[in-house]
Amino acid sequence: MPLQKLGVGEYRDDVYRPIGDWMLMPGSRVAEERIQKLNSLEFMGLSELTVDDMWAVNSRNSQIIFWSLGQTVSRLSSPDVAAEVYYQLVNSLAAGGWRNALRHFGTDRLSAAQLAWYQDASHIFYGPHTQAYVEYDERVVTVTRNGCQISYHHPRSQLTVC
Amino acid sequence: MPNQLPPPEVAVDRLLIDKFHAGYVDAYRELAPYLDVQVRHSITDPKDLLVMVDIEKYSSFNDSKRAGLSFDQLVFRYID
Numbered sequence: 001m002p003l004q005k006l007g008v009g010e011y012r013d014d015v016y017r018p019i020g021d022w023m024l025m026p027g028s029r030v031a032e033e034r035i036q037k038l039n040s041l042e043f044m045g046l047s048e049l050t051v052d053d054m055w056a057v058n059s060r061n062s063q064i065i066f067w068s069l070g071q072t073v074s075r076l077s078s079p080d081v082a083a084e085v086y087y088q089l090v091n092s093l094a095a096g097g098w099r100n101a102l103r104h105f106g107t108d109r110l111s112a113a114q115l116a117w118y119q120d121a122s123h124i125f126y127g128p129h130t131q132a133y134v135e136y137d138e139r140v141v142t143v144t145r146n147g148c149q150i151s152y153h154h155p156r157s158q159l160t161v162c
Numbered sequence: 163m164p165n166q167l168p169p170p171e172v173a174v175d176r177l178l179i180d181k182f183h184a185g186y187v188d189a190y191r192e193l194a195p196y197l198d199v200q201v202r203h204s205i206t207d208p209k210d211l212l213v214m215v216d217i218e219k220y221s222s223f224n225d226s227k228r229a230g231l232s233f234d235q236l237v238f239r240y241i242d
Contacts, residue, residue, distance in 0.1 A: 021220045090185030095193060119236075144233060147233070149182075
């Protein structure tokens with residue numbers, strides 16, 4: 001199956017055409033300034049919100065909540081406990097996702113194309129701030145990302161994290 | 163001699179971030195021993211990528227880069 005014959009995000013006959021540029025995804029074009037205004041409730045008309053607005057803010061909120069979880073546990077208990085919470089939570093989510101991919105393809109070993117598909121599929125539902133730029137050949141799958149679930153420019157540490 | 167250690171709050175943030183990434187990498191390593199899995203996070207310069215890809219060809223990546231966001235790279239290599 002020639003890659004060029006596939007649509008973006010389509011998998012067939014063990015060939016996958018990655019999404020590539022996520023500007024196509026809902027919410028990707030919403031400016032950071034607008035996200036912050038919406039998140040600060042600096043707007044009036046609820047009916048004026050677009051699907052893009054809601055995708056963008058929902059994605060950002062999930063990042064903030066995830067990040068705040070670590071900060072809160074760190075404050076209430078210790079940074080080591082917070083780190084272990086992250087580890088256990090993400091480990092469980094990743095293992096579940098991987099098993100779902102194996103079940104989806106009916107295999108116990110993902111091919112490179114299947115792995116590339118899985119990486120796009122597993123990031124797509126987290127919204128426009130967790131873009132995964134997937135590239136692959138027979139031996140190597142690379143996933144380069146702008147962000148992840150705890151990407152957040154934290155004002156206290158001045159650290160852009162991912 | 164200047165103090166080379168990061169401020170305490172940055173050290174804590176890095177600990178949390180490291181463990182976040184270790185969580186999924188360890189899951190993949192356990193479930194797919196036929197893969198070598200590597201991750202590098204908080205990359206600010208494309209020269210630091212584990213595998214060189216032309217990430218700057220993606221307009222959405224460049225938007226995030228202009229916003230000052232760092233990025234990360236996850237690499238799966240088939241070892242058998």
